[in-house]
Amino acid sequence: MITKNNCVALICNFDMKSFWQPHNAQMLTDFDECRYKSNCLNGYCTNRPGTYICRCKNGWKGTRCEQDINECVFNRCQNGAQCVNNQGSYQCICNSGWTGPNCEHDTNECENQVCKNGANCTNTRGSFSCDCTPGWTGKQCDVDLNECSQTPGICNSGRCLNNMGSYTCSCPITSTGDNCTIDVNECDSSPCINGCCNNTNGGFACICSSGYEGQFCDTEINECTLYTCPPEMECYDGVGSYLCAYLEIKDNVEQDTNECSPNHCTDGMNCMDAFNSFLCTKPDVVCDETKTVANEP
Structure with missing residues (x-):
């Protein structure tokens, strides 16, 4: 049994006031240091005979758990x-x-629908990727793709109008379709008045019947301004033809001369002999029932 006297004789290494308290004149009892929180600031105190031990909480160290880790x-x-x-x-x-x-x-970002405008989301380690639908771009497919500047000429002969996530083409009257790639058949409206219509890419051309000219074959040609009759003969204009006749009757019926010999008609025109005259005619174009070109002479 430890007493005050034999403690001194043994040279005890503890503070008599701190660790021991008098029980009677000859005996000392252990003092419970754990009653004072200051002895273990950030830990759990366990009393031991004549001393105590601190078990520090996570993040602390030191005799009294007073030092932050x-x-x-x-x-x-x-x-x-x-x-x-x-x-x-x-x-x-x-x-x-x-x-x-x-x-x-x-973090699985795809669970939060980070990809916009119908894009497919693929989760990756620490990130994600979006497979954008047409018309959108950007990491999250939230930026409109301007197709008009991205792909010049996307509307071919038309004018490109950018929309959110898409585009539209304003086509000229000669084309149609999403990208103005389908040629409009202008011949469907029968624009050629006196002739056949030949549809072309982006337009049309009129093949005029004999005796007519102009974009729509609406102007009659005066062949007498284009061709000259032999001397002493007068020119009479027809539709796609002209007649050369003598001003005075030269031959009687029985003695009529064949004025087509020699042939006075030029430019591939056909010569038809008549009494004291001849008629020059042009071969005509042949149109089908839609007034488009069936064949050309």
Whole structure:
């Protein structure tokens, strides 16, 4: 049994006031240091005979658990996160795409519908990727793709109008279709008045019947201004033809001369002999029932 006297004789290594209290004149009893919280500031106190032990909480160290542990020196934050030391703990500030106490868990961004405008989302480690639908671009497919500037000439002969996620083509009257690639058949409206219509890419051409000219074959030709009759003969204009006749009757019926010999008609015109005259006619074009070109002479 330890007494005050034999404690002194044994040269005890403890503070008599701190660890022992008088029980009677000859005996000392153990003092419970754990009654004072200041002995274990951030831990759990366990009393022992003549002393005590502190079991520190996470983040603390020291005899009385009074010293903060800087967890950031152990590099516990993962995936490039920033570590912030706090009193008795630490905090990881995660980069985008990561979560968890140490930023160790990948965030599935696709669960939050990060891809817009109908795009398909694919989760990757620490990130995601979006497969955009036509007309959209950007990491999250939320930026309108200007097809008019991205693809010059997308409307061919038409004018391109950009819309959100799409575009429209304003076509000229000669074409149609989403991209103005379908030629309009102008011959459907029968624009050629006296002739056949030949549809072309972006327009049409009229093949005029004999005796007519102009864009729409609406002007009659005076062949007498184009061709000259032999001397002593007068020119009479017809439709696609002209007649050369003598001003005075030269032959009687029985002695009529064949004025087509020699042939006075030029430019491939046909010569038809008549009494004291001849008629020059042009071969005509042949149109089908829609007034489009069936064949040309």
